Amino acid sequence: MRVTVRLFARLRDITGASEIGRDVAPGATIGSIWRGLVAEFPDLAGYERSISSAVNTDYARMDHPVDDGDEVAFLPPVSGG
Amino acid sequence: MARELPQLNNDEITRYSRHLIMPEVGLDGQRRLKAGKVLCIGAGGLGSPAAMYLAAAGVGTLGLVDFDVVDFSNLQRQIIHGTPDVGRSKLASAKDRILAINPNVHVETYEVALSSENALRLFEPYDVILDGTDNFPTRYLTNDACVLTGKPNAYGSIFRFEGQASVFAAKDGPCYRCLYPEPPPPGLVPSCAEGGVLGVLPGVIGVIQATEAIKLLTGIGEPLIGRFLIYDALRMRFRELKLKKDPECPVCGTHPTVTRLIDYEQFCGIRPAASESSAAQAHGNGLEITSVALKQRLDRGDTLTLVDVREPNEYQINRIPGTVLIPLGEVPRRYAELDKDAEIIVSCKMGGRSAKAADFLRSVGFTRVLNHKGGILDWIDTVDPSQPKY
Numbered sequence: 001m002r003v004t005v006r007l008f009a010r011l012r013d014i015t016g017a018s019e020i021g022r023d024v025a026p027g028a029t030i031g032s033i034w035r036g037l038v039a040e041f042p043d044l045a046g047y048e049r050s051i052s053s054a055v056n057t058d059y060a061r062m063d064h065p066v067d068d069g070d071e072v073a074f075l076p077p078v079s080g081g
Numbered sequence: 082m083a084r085e086l087p088q089l090n091n092d093e094i095t096r097y098s099r100h101l102i103m104p105e106v107g108l109d110g111q112r113r114l115k116a117g118k119v120l121c122i123g124a125g126g127l128g129s130p131a132a133m134y135l136a137a138a139g140v141g142t143l144g145l146v147d148f149d150v151v152d153f154s155n156l157q158r159q160i161i162h163g164t165p166d167v168g169r170s171k172l173a174s175a176k177d178r179i180l181a182i183n184p185n186v187h188v189e190t191y192e193v194a195l196s197s198e199n200a201l202r203l204f205e206p207y208d209v210i211l212d213g214t215d216n217f218p219t220r221y222l223t224n225d226a227c228v229l230t231g232k233p234n235a236y237g238s239i240f241r242f243e244g245q246a247s248v249f250a251a252k253d254g255p256c257y258r259c260l261y262p263e264p265p266p267p268g269l270v271p272s273c274a275e276g277g278v279l280g281v282l283p284g285v286i287g288v289i290q291a292t293e294a295i296k297l298l299t300g301i302g303e304p305l306i307g308r309f310l311i312y313d314a315l316r317m318r319f320r321e322l323k324l325k326k327d328p329e330c331p332v333c334g335t336h337p338t339v340t341r342l343i344d345y346e347q348f349c350g351i352r353p354a355a356s357e358s359s360a361a362q363a364h365g366n367g368l369e370i371t372s373v374a375l376k377q378r379l380d381r382g383d384t385l386t387l388v389d390v391r392e393p394n395e396y397q398i399n400r401i402p403g404t405v406l407i408p409l410g411e412v413p414r415r416y417a418e419l420d421k422d423a424e425i426i427v428s429c430k431m432g433g434r435s436a437k438a439a440d441f442l443r444s445v446g447f448t449r450v451l452n453h454k455g456g457i458l459d460w461i462d463t464v465d466p467s468q469p470k471y
Contacts, residue, residue: 008243008311009241009270010271010276018313018316020103021136021210021308045267046265049263050264050265050266052260057247057322057323058230058322058323059260059324064338067380073320073322075245075322076265077217077270078238078239078240078245079216079217079237079240079272080126080238080240080272081127081128081239081273
């Protein structure tokens with residue numbers, strides 16, 4: 001099944017993309033998609049514990065399941081003011 | 082808010098006429114604004130436009146918390162301050178500007194760093210807290226103090242070309258910790274000083290915060306409670322995440338474990354004493370070199386390889402003559418370009434990134450690596466004042 005991954009702020013800089021399409025196996029979760037991205041872009045690893053994530057614009061935790069066609073978003077915290 | 086609403090005088094009625102003719106605001110709403118008290122944490126990028134619009138809108142009391150001085154590098158976005166204000170306290174400058182916009186506003190200034198010791202007392206008289214700070218410890222502190230005092234937090238935060246806004250800690254709404262329970266490790270997320278920021282961006286986000294504060298005070302519209310707004314200035318796009326209160330949230334959940342303010346520097350992994358001692362250790366171990374010592378060695382003709390680990394656009398602004406540019410992110414794949422036996426001096430803007438690069442080079446077998454203490458800014462201060470600083 002296919003999902004769209006949206007990345008924000010520094011995550012976008014690290015991957016060079018704000019939107020990435022990914023084929024994932026049935027049973028995938030937000031967490032498994034994140035770990036797939038970290039394998040591709042190791043610089044993402046440090047963000048794991050502090051990012052928030054969402055499925056289809058609803059905030060969701062890493063163990064949340066993902067369906068075909070879902071949009072998964074990863075947002076790092078930012079602190080500038 | 083059961084307090085009696087103040088009357089408007091004739092001058093105020095003229096001033097606020099564009100509000101008064103809208104039934105959603107009207108005389109009652111304007112009187113609520115006059116009775117309203119908003120505390121702006123920070124008089125910088127976000128606090129500037131927010132405070133100016135809140136003043137113009139007729140919010141009766143504006144509190145400002147800041148302890149900084151206006152710098153030339155603030156003026157690109159902190160529009161409450163002007164060129165003649167450089168060197169003045171931000172609070173004095175902001176107060177003058179607010180009173181010039183609207184002398185009816187009562188301005189309270191607090192020239193302190195917000196802390197676990199003073200936050201609850203500072204928040205107490207206010208109806209809405211507007212979070213315009215620039216660091217994680219103060220953001221968690223502001224959030225927790227809002228939850229503990231029951232004050233809504235008109236939140237905004239910015240990074241380069243992107244901004245976030247929400248209303249946290251409102252009655253039955255989520256708080257910042259429901260979204261971000263854990264702070265990032267120190268140094269991972271760049272600040273505006275490190276990552277840069279589009280000057281107009283805090284204008285957009287700060288005005289969204291002011292809008293939410295006005296809605297909360299007047300009780301109109303649909304506030305950003307349970308919604309997290311993300312703004313992308315480059316693509317000119319707003320997105321929204323739906324956010325629920327987390328029953329397991331350590332501050333606002335059903336069984337809170339944080340029931341009073343904590344040590345937020347420690348919570349965010351920042352321990353000033355520890356980092357100073359490790360810096361001192363680095364110096365004591367001969368792992369650092371000062372700008373003056375570096376200049377002396379260059380003048381003496383010592384063979385040194387100078388590596389600047391900043392980004393190319395920073396290198397364009399100023400540099401130490403004869404440096405090789407290898408941005409920090411490229412060091413792991415480009416270090417083979419350097420001679421392992423050469424004496425290497427690593428430099429950046431202030432010495433933080435170069436310390437990381439020096440650690441990395443040592444970890445891959447370089448034995449003669451020195452970190453340039455204080456970076457190019459210190460070099461300009463102590464060796465070459467002809468170059469511009471940023």
